[in-house]
Amino acid sequence: MSTPSVFVFNPIRSVLKTKCSRTAKFTGLRRLASTTDPHPRVCVIGGGPAGFYTAQHLLKSHPAVQVDIYERLPIPFGLVRFGVAPDHPEVKNVINTFTQTAQHKRCSFYGNVRVGKDVSVKELQQAYHAVVLSYGAEGNRRLGIPGEDLTGVYPAKDFVGWYNGLPSNKDLKPDLSSETAVILGQGNVALDVARILLSPLDILKKTDITQSSLDALAASKVRRVLIVGRRGPLQVACTIKELREMVNLPGTRPDMEAREFQGIAEALKDLPRPRKRLTELMIKTAQQNPAAEGAAPRQWGFRFLRSPVEVLPTSDLRKAAGIRLAINQLEGSGEHARAVATGEVEDIECGMVINSIGYRSLPIDPAVPFDPHRAIIPNMMGRVPQAAGLYCSGWVKRGPTGVIATTMTDSFDTARSLIQDMETGALEISAVKPGSQAIAPLLLKRGVRPVSFSAWEKIDAEEMKRGKSVGKPREKLLDVEEMLKAAHS
Structure with missing residues (x-):
């Protein structure tokens, strides 16, 4: 007869095991959280599919990362709004997913901010642990x-x-x-x-x-x-x-x-x-x-x-x-x-x-490498060489090819590269970074009033109201000043 095994419950050990497993589940890390900034801050430039998919994967894959999305127009969604044919409304349903990302407690949207003009990439690099360029091909x-x-x-x-x-x-x-x-x-x-x-x-x-x-x-x-x-x-x-x-x-x-x-x-x-x-x-x-x-x-x-x-x-x-x-x-x-x-x-x-x-794609800032022949930012799996903390996703990464699903896969790949760099220490996240708290005063000083996601929802409501009056799903506002007026009403 075999000797029965004896199980001794250790509450402290159990708690530590549970905590470690949760950390591994979210980050895949084998490191102590106390050695790093508890809130790595990532800035995503571009509020189109590439930007939102990158943000979505970062938020899902890391329990503490905070993501700020900067978009030059007062309105989000990029080519989903401006590229998808109007008689293809089913393709635009992805906006529902992007809205969930924008409303995540660790995500903020800043529309009406022109990176390279209103704020430089270097200023963003100083404020964030990582900057992801996802601004597409305009x-x-x-x-x-x-x-x-x-x-x-x-x-x-x-x-x-x-x-x-x-x-x-x-x-x-x-x-x-x-x-x-x-x-x-x-x-x-x-x-x-x-x-x-x-x-x-x-x-x-x-x-x-x-x-x-x-x-x-x-x-x-x-x-x-x-x-x-x-x-x-x-x-x-x-x-x-x-x-x-x-x-x-x-x-x-x-x-x-x-x-x-x-x-x-x-x-x-x-x-x-x-x-x-x-x-x-x-x-x-x-x-x-x-x-x-x-x-x-x-x-x-x-x-x-x-x-x-x-x-x-x-x-x-x-x-x-x-x-x-x-x-x-x-x-x-x-x-x-x-x-x-x-x-x-x-x-x-x-x-x-x-x-x-x-x-x-076009160059966005002198600080960012750009290949004028291929019209992309040179990169390796989304990492910009010789530019620690700088990444890219979407069309500016691979060229203007593929459908929205292609951009999703590509953006997830870039997000995985960024998370991996946090895990291995290739991306330095030990220093505390201020994120948008450092950028907001710069924009205010330069006369720029960002549009939050909740302010965009005012634009959205106004467009749907106008559309309903003429039997359409929406009537888009065409003028930036008119958008800003609706956003800040």
Whole structure:
């Protein structure tokens, strides 16, 4: 018979074990809390998805970290508010998660603060243990061709900002007087723009699109939208969801060139499933008989293997009258195929050209390293080299690619790097830092009045009130001064 084991309860030992396990659960640390600042302070620059996801993971992963989010506009949420198409309200539901983060007891939001102008990154570094740059990509990639600056040529970012109520784009006044519009680029943003240009007003009236944009689209003469890409159908950058929305858009019919899909069907069996389904839908759409579509008044279509050479001007050299495209052929296959000009060109008559070849991050402060060629902050897993305590997440970290879910994963990775640096001692957190208590007096002295999250909620309430009066989910305030007036009412 075996000897029974004896259990002796030690209350002190039990308490210590419980306390240690909780510490490990929250931080994964094997260090004494008394050797460090009990409240590590982290500053996040940028109130868009990258900023909020970074803050969310930091708050979840550390029991004492305090996070302050600084945003240049009086309003939060970045591209969720200003980039997501108004007819995609389900994508904006992530705002509910961001609101929970902003209302966390260890998180504060400071809108209307322009980092690099109202306060420097060095000043923030002095006040916080760590600074995370998550300010996105507010610049435009240029085409670099003659005629790019003519009236009627617009970056997609500005056009999207116009119909989504971005204050800096509220006065865009795009010229919608021509029948044909050409969009350069075949990603999801390009299809968003095409869909907004061609959508029936009855659909748009139920969204949070700005009233001024709705009025302009009501008077639009645009009836045909061509979506141009430099490579072929197998390299198109949009997703099947966006393509399906175009195919099913009421009052429109596809305008595709079947010859551009010759030989594509034979390649289907070797494609990954998402790419295969997308390509199958394109082929099916291209094979439709336009005559069988009835009298649909509006058309859209892809044009492949074409690169912009020049925007052709009107006789007075002021406005866009057309675009000259180089005809390409592919060298290689799949994602690595290269477009090579054949020497042939094609001219398309159009009065509107929208450049949707991508966004671009900009330098924020001389103290922050920046790669002008790649338009990102150089980093290793979110850590900025030779800059202790400086991190980055989102588009300014990896470039303007991916969807919101991609940004979430990327931002969580940066937060994990920061937490790991706290654990290993690579990030010094032993000294007490004042955080916003040091920044607030600087802003006050410089005439800057930050907008808290509760003050943003006043703006939010005013927008929903205005929207309700006209049967919309919200009517966005377009002017920063008007936002500030509502916030501080």
